[in-house]
Amino acid sequence: MISEAYMKKSEQAAFTRANLVLSAARRFDRYGYDGTTLSSVCVEANVTLGALTFHFRCKASLACAVVQKGVDELRRTSAARPTAAGALTELSLLVLQVAKTLQGNVLTRAAVRLIQEGHVASDWLDLFHEEVSRLLEGATAAGDLGAGVRSATAVRLVMYVVEGAMADARRTLAGEGPTGPDFVEVWSAVLEGLDAHTR
Template identity: 35%
Template sequence: MVKQERAARTREGLVHAAASQFDLDGYAGASLVRISKAAGISLGAVTFHFPSKAELAEAVESQGRAQVRATLSRMAVGSAPALEQLGELTLELARLIEQEDTVRAMVRLERERPGRAHWSEIWLPTADELLRRAYDSGELRASAQPEAMSTLVVHLIAGAEITLRRHRAAGTAPSEGAVDLLARIWQLVLTGISARRITPGP
């Protein structure tokens, strides 16, 4: 049992170290040697748990997806109006991008590894359902069709990730966090699409 717990801790540490490396250097730039140094364990121990970089990348993606699903589960119990729930969902996704290495790494790995499913497949069905409910209940203007709004939401989340990554690559600190910035953008959007005043907050 003790060996199993130690192995589980080692595996978890490897996934987090790999997530940080994949996030910073991408799939091609990261190496098992560099990941082993970041995790503080031997290369042999790395390959014992993950015989290839591809398997380690898949473990990182799986962990990132699990975090997104956990966020969706927590939010499923909300009773706020649909449009407000949509705003909260996007802010939570921005928070994950800003704070969780495994989520950022997952998003980058999906771009760099051909044939990978996009993480929007996890959360976009929920966003689409909230948009349909908001439209049917009159929370959205008639011109704010759910299909177009769905595309807008995808662009907002992608923009949050790209903006954060640009600052990280340049080594500069953003003037405000991803969540605060997205909340401000939502306020601007809502003045044009909402039939009533809604203020999503972090």
């Protein structure tokens, strides 16, 4: 039979690990991999270096844990969108949900930054890019993409807009200037430019 003391110790270990992952995510999100030290994560988490290295042997393993948590959340977000009629509507739902998650969840922002910097391997960005491409190709085939707008160009635009949402969230949290327009407003303007039926 598992003792109460063992259960409490296990719960405390799980709490410390989760706290370390979240604290590391805050540092990675703000400063990137190279700008984050284990000692700064310890200060953020209010734990000793020994407690950190008990759970994570090095900064690379800590970064991997952040990416795993963040990407899991992004996968849930992408999979949870309702089925929509029309590729552009489905694209819009996907982009709005992913951007909302990236803006509001430091684990997801940190994960994407670590992937973009090349410190942790993950296929999430590639899969997101492929899904955006698939939907925009579907919009082109249906005649819903504006004349003169190539799907490849639209894909790049979507990726820029989502990355911009992440950067805005980072700047706002750091208090580096006023909050820009709401992302829904920005996305509506982008979608209007892409949609053949709004011209």
